[in-house]
Amino acid sequence: MNEKIKGVNLGGWLVLEKWMSPHLFDGTAADDEYYLAQDLPAAVYQARISQHRANFITEEDFLRIASLGFNLVRLPVPYFVFGDRAPFIGAIAEVDRAFNWAEAYGIKILLDLHTAPDSQNGFDNGGISGVCKWASEPAEVEFEKSVVKRLAERYGKRPGLYGIEVLNEPATAAMFSDMQRRFPPRDPAKAAGSAPISFDFLYQYYRDCYDLLRPLLPADKVIMFHDGFDIDKWEDFFKQSDFANVVLDTHQYLMMAEMKNHDLSLAAYEKTMTDFGKKIAAVNQYVPVVTGEWSLFNSYTAGVDTNGGINPTQQEFGGATHLSKEELRHAYQTLWKTQVDAWNQGIGYIYWTYKLNIDTINEPAWYGWDCWALQRVVDKKWLAPQDI
């Protein structure tokens, strides 16, 4: 892409996160899709999933994203996208439709393999909370590669394809203990053996995926690697390899900064993000860097210390401070511009996320979480249109 990436994630559509579509989990004890499929009768699980997929993201959303001036969507897909991992339901028909929408409305798709069997990170969005064993299961590592390969075979030549990200957010040591704090396993026995993913494993997995994909993809299609939550670990890897058209994906959330004893103030966030822009500029010298996930969400505007992004499906927060409408708009517009300026030290940004179905009016505990949804950021005028 010749211009900067101005992108948005289609989170919560084909890969579920309970907090983004809580009604899908109504009446169950499930915190993730693994247990949702276990807890519901098969016909009801099927009905919920099919209605969700038909409604959560539609043609209208691609139309609107394009009309706002965005040029790319990152599309998280689960490892069972091809429908070969019962009881989970394949989603390839939805991906096919998404490519037709993207091409009709002139935006690109970054396919993002967001989950792996037994999970690469233990997040709810990895498919099963508190479990992180995939990397220790060679057959499942091979299965994951087969999904990457089949995605390339099916979509490699589509004009709407920007590229393929071979694995989302592998939890290396820097993130592992935080994952354990935020996402306790429902079945500790199933979590036994979970461990951080090593960089040596990750380097090898990425090399294998590159060797698999490069011959299948036209030269203009990108192969993307997530940084495993440590952008400092990649200089030798890229300098010692002879990769063509690869991009490094880094995810930067204000709530991650907050976990490092960060001051919960606008000025502090601005400084941190500006500094991170300088870091991106340096890394971008040896590999193009996209900030593939980021958000306006922070504890200052939420009015309560969220301990690194704990949300109301996990814990109720009382006594939040509500800023005035004007203060809120000023804070969000400032954070949007500061962050986009930082991300544009690399090749651009992809907001997390386009949509979430929470209700801040009838369930006031969600106050502040609505800024996760680009739809609402636009409608609330929390970004100045010239800053897209």
Next chain:
Amino acid sequence: MNEKIKGVNLGGWLVLEKWMSPHLFDGTAADDEYYLAQDLPAAVYQARISQHRANFITEEDFLRIASLGFNLVRLPVPYFVFGDRAPFIGAIAEVDRAFNWAEAYGIKILLDLHTAPDSQNGFDNGGISGVCKWASEPAEVEFEKSVVKRLAERYGKRPGLYGIEVLNEPATAAMFSDMQRRFPPRDPAKAAGSAPISFDFLYQYYRDCYDLLRPLLPADKVIMFHDGFDIDKWEDFFKQSDFANVVLDTHQYLMMAEMKNHDLSLAAYEKTMTDFGKKIAAVNQYVPVVTGEWSLFNSYTAGVDTNGGINPTQQEFGGATHLSKEELRHAYQTLWKTQVDAWNQGIGYIYWTYKLNIDTINEPAWYGWDCWALQRVVDKKWLAPQDI
């Protein structure tokens, strides 16, 4: 309301129309909610309805409608809204939430009782296609009044309430044969005894509802009557009554004009709608008139004669002519402005509808039907913002 009504219908949410959310009907032979509830196992029906209601209209939609500058939503509700008509599922919790959203975002709600047991019109949106027997069943007429009364008791004092429309689109003789052509009954035995609703019945029903509602509603809340598809039948009724704060609702669709051997051209539509504006101005001398349903949809921009609005769930149309993007925008912007100017000869307008979940890209038969959705009209720039 001191300003003109700039409204939009929340069609297809609590009252289903198959063509507006076809996926809800996947795998069934049902053409309406009556048979959807019969054709699906109870748990699957429940799952589909609850997911649909939680997703089709949300807080974000109220936020967006307000941010666009609209000041009212018309909210169709079914006769089983209070949950006392199994197997249909009550929807009062959704209406409660909608009032909280409307009040938070500063827009008004017109509650519209859109269906009746055994139907007042035989349309799919009356709940059961091809059946129109309600008016001949005194117990069901009393039931319908009880719903009107309970709505007034529950929402009468809400600041977000604009008013209550006591019955949507009763099919008088002017519409009855067209209904029979467009909506054949699935079970002819069940349709036996269907007949047009007489104006004498309607006058009496409206008087009864007025007498029921006026003592329950604060003086500033409107009581609204649909014109039964004949705006010329109301002069004596209003002049001979001593009603306080009532409004007459007329529904005007280009496709209805087309049925009267209308020329399928932009100029012809413009003339018809301008003439109708003069009619509204005249009627508005003795009762305030709102155009409570209208749309940009027409056979000229659809590129095929739709025979009065037959849609692709009823019949596939081949060989549609596609206008250029510029021609389409010109046609729609012209039709928007011409029609809004006409409706503003009365007290304002309410577009049909805010949203529909059709896919014009993957199912090209839907080309042209997307203009039914205000969301898409805005995103496609088919209305000029100053004309809202």
